[in-house]
Amino acid sequence: MSKPKSAYSIPGKIGKMDTHIIVVWVDNEAGVLARVVGLFSGRGYNIESLAVAEVDHKKNISRITIVTTGTPQVIEQIKLQLKKLIPVHKVADFKREDKNVIFKEMALLKIVGNASNAKKAIKACKRFNAVILDKTSKSVVIQVTALRRDIDKLSKNLKSSGLVSASRTGAVAMTRGSHTFK
Amino acid sequence: MSKLFSGAEIVFKCLEDHNVNVIFGYPGGAVLPIYDELKNFPSIKHFLVRHEQGAGHAAEGYARSSGKPGVALVTSGPGATNIVTALTDAYMDSVPIVCISGQVPTHLIGTDAFQECDTTGITRPCTKHNWLVKDIKDLGKIIHRAFEVATTGRPGPVLIDIPKDIQFQKTTYTKYKKQKKLNGKGQNNFNQSEIDRLIELMSKASKPIFYTGGGVINSGPKASELLRELVSSTGFPITSTLQGLGAFPADDNQFIGMLGMHGTYEANNAMHDCDLMINVGARFDDRITGKLDEFSPKSQKVHIDIDPSSINKNVKVDLPIIGDVAEVITSTLKTIKKKKPSFTKSNKQRISKWWEKIAKWRSVNSLNYENSSETIKPQYAVQRLYELTKDKDTFITTEVGQHQMWAAQHYKFNKPNRWMTSGGLGTMGYGLPAAVGVQVAHPNKLVIDIAGEASVLMTMQEMSTAVQYSLPIKIFILNNEYMGMVRQWQELLHDKNYSESYTAALPDFVKLAEAYGCVGLRATTPEELDDKIIEMLNTERPVIFDCRVDKIENCFPMIPSGKPHNEMLLGPNDQKQKKITGKGKILV
Numbered sequence: 001m002s003k004p005k006s007a008y009s010i011p012g013k014i015g016k017m018d019t020h021i022i023v024v025w026v027d028n029e030a031g032v033l034a035r036v037v038g039l040f041s042g043r044g045y046n047i048e049s050l051a052v053a054e055v056d057h058k059k060n061i062s063r064i065t066i067v068t069t070g071t072p073q074v075i076e077q078i079k080l081q082l083k084k085l086i087p088v089h090k091v092a093d094f095k096r097e098d099k100n101v102i103f104k105e106m107a108l109l110k111i112v113g114n115a116s117n118a119k120k121a122i123k124a125c126k127r128f129n130a131v132i133l134d135k136t137s138k139s140v141v142i143q144v145t146a147l148r149r150d151i152d153k154l155s156k157n158l159k160s161s162g163l164v165s166a167s168r169t170g171a172v173a174m175t176r177g178s179h180t181f182k
Numbered sequence: 183m184s185k186l187f188s189g190a191e192i193v194f195k196c197l198e199d200h201n202v203n204v205i206f207g208y209p210g211g212a213v214l215p216i217y218d219e220l221k222n223f224p225s226i227k228h229f230l231v232r233h234e235q236g237a238g239h240a241a242e243g244y245a246r247s248s249g250k251p252g253v254a255l256v257t258s259g260p261g262a263t264n265i266v267t268a269l270t271d272a273y274m275d276s277v278p279i280v281c282i283s284g285q286v287p288t289h290l291i292g293t294d295a296f297q298e299c300d301t302t303g304i305t306r307p308c309t310k311h312n313w314l315v316k317d318i319k320d321l322g323k324i325i326h327r328a329f330e331v332a333t334t335g336r337p338g339p340v341l342i343d344i345p346k347d348i349q350f351q352k353t354t355y356t357k358y359k360k361q362k363k364l365n366g367k368g369q370n371n372f373n374q375s376e377i378d379r380l381i382e383l384m385s386k387a388s389k390p391i392f393y394t395g396g397g398v399i400n401s402g403p404k405a406s407e408l409l410r411e412l413v414s415s416t417g418f419p420i421t422s423t424l425q426g427l428g429a430f431p432a433d434d435n436q437f438i439g440m441l442g443m444h445g446t447y448e449a450n451n452a453m454h455d456c457d458l459m460i461n462v463g464a465r466f467d468d469r470i471t472g473k474l475d476e477f478s479p480k481s482q483k484v485h486i487d488i489d490p491s492s493i494n495k496n497v498k499v500d501l502p503i504i505g506d507v508a509e510v511i512t513s514t515l516k517t518i519k520k521k522k523p524s525f526t527k528s529n530k531q532r533i534s535k536w537w538e539k540i541a542k543w544r545s546v547n548s549l550n551y552e553n554s555s556e557t558i559k560p561q562y563a564v565q566r567l568y569e570l571t572k573d574k575d576t577f578i579t580t581e582v583g584q585h586q587m588w589a590a591q592h593y594k595f596n597k598p599n600r601w602m603t604s605g606g607l608g609t610m611g612y613g614l615p616a617a618v619g620v621q622v623a624h625p626n627k628l629v630i631d632i633a634g635e636a637s638v639l640m641t642m643q644e645m646s647t648a649v650q651y652s653l654p655i656k657i658f659i660l661n662n663e664y665m666g667m668v669r670q671w672q673e674l675l676h677d678k679n680y681s682e683s684y685t686a687a688l689p690d691f692v693k694l695a696e697a698y699g700c701v702g703l704r705a706t707t708p709e710e711l712d713d714k715i716i717e718m719l720n721t722e723r724p725v726i727f728d729c730r731v732d733k734i735e736n737c738f739p740m741i742p743s744g745k746p747h748n749e750m751l752l753g754p755n756d757q758k759q760k761k762i763t764g765k766g767k768i769l770v
Contacts, residue, residue: 086311
């Protein structure tokens, strides 16, 4: 959220908030995640989810995907501030509504209950590339990959079917087609 | 096989490579190997401070007055935490500082060892970048990179944390090779069409203004020269931020004074009413803009800045030009000469009405004050100091508060790098150690810290440093026994409840000076002021000057809280009519 840092400005109108997915390519060195995350917390920006892993082992490049909300001005600042960090190579920014970009998040869901509960849960997950990773007579662990808001809905629905634990990765993003972000 | 050097040797070889001949520091357990090596590098002189914050500010003063990066050397733990204020200060004011800190040996990191702290963690938000050296092979490369990062693009502080065992280990040394591309950071990124657009805007404007800042100074002395050429060829009025003072001569008729919270009436009104604002290396800081919604509502705004993240951060601009000030002005001047040689003449007519308006504002004489024959008015003290030192090439540092604003208003700067003040962070205690650094960079020049008695006590211990190295700095204290700016705000905004802003016990500054082994002087009446100042200037040793000034003088003009530029308080009589009410009170 944009809080005016300016000391004697009266807090003005808050502009329209958008959800953006920001992808940052960084040198995978000690403390790099702390730099990126510290920039968000230090300047009062939101982080809704965060996913990070090394993607190029030769060049030691990690790819960080951050879902954030903010006014257009704040999103612009986030990008520019990120680009200033020394280990940052490039920064991409996608709107959540962008049809040319695929956003996916993975979740592991543990359902505890009787067989009918498990069955109900598996059925509900079916639409989201469900994979059953573990099954006992009392429980089932299901892996789903879907949009963040779908997983939100799903986990809400599964509460009644015995969802006891959910582990989520945070969204990752990739552009459609042959195009890559330079 | 090539020769092997210890980590400590590599530190100094790197410093030599980057033409460093001065470091400010304080030894301690985790940097002993580096200190042990100092004797083998006679080209590098170490200045022992009395507190690591002093080392940081001295490095800042050195850097800002010389244009070279300042280097500080501190130990682990408290050494590192003590310099955090100075690093933050340098970060806010874009001063290139390379700080080298010791760290506990690598095998002890994370064990809560003696004098261990997470230095890179603590300094991450207050440096451009920092490094913890975990492998001796990286050391040289990292130090070279640190100098690059500190000095390129928008300058700033960096920190290198070197564990003690790394300082002992040996490896080969590679000399610094200048790299052309710096990871895409700090580059000029403007094109001719933007320059053309700027010139088009300039040629159409009827109420233009240049609003210049510290970026001009940081771009180097050449930028100031180019700015002068640009301003005189356009005939536009120019105002400057606190940090930009000196880039354009203050006694030039086109200069309409500093702008912002304590800026002149003409500068702030011109900023409010202009139709074209050309921001050159300034950052639309909140002390400048006042109320954002009503900031210069009718103008097109151009912003020249090397830091892309400064664009549209606080104020939306119409034409951003990302680049080094000197290079942007060079292209602008070139284009004017090539495409619009008649520009100068045609323009002056167009803006003559604008100058008439400015002249009217000027005639208000907003920096005026009521002088007294009994007490020394602080403004009068600064004016006399200016008059008596203007023929010398004087370097001024300040602390933070009323005295800082009076210095900015009444001391006229004609050259860049002569004015060192803590603007962004507003660090009380900056001026004295900064003066030490300035004097080290310019041994034969006159260096004065215009100080307040409260600020200067925060880093007073550095007087001892000045005495040790015979640095003849002059500490000119405007002593009103109050934290003056706090007192002023309490008067205006908190119904004169002077909560904790009076220092009921102050040292005798003359005796204090003597205790430190320097010279103490005191002036209490306007008659004796000149003589005492001259006595100070004729003293070749460090001086603490206790200038007893009016205790309740306020700093005017002032844009009160929550007000736009065109609603300034001009003086004590004005404030009754424009009382600060409601929301304005809660703002700082």
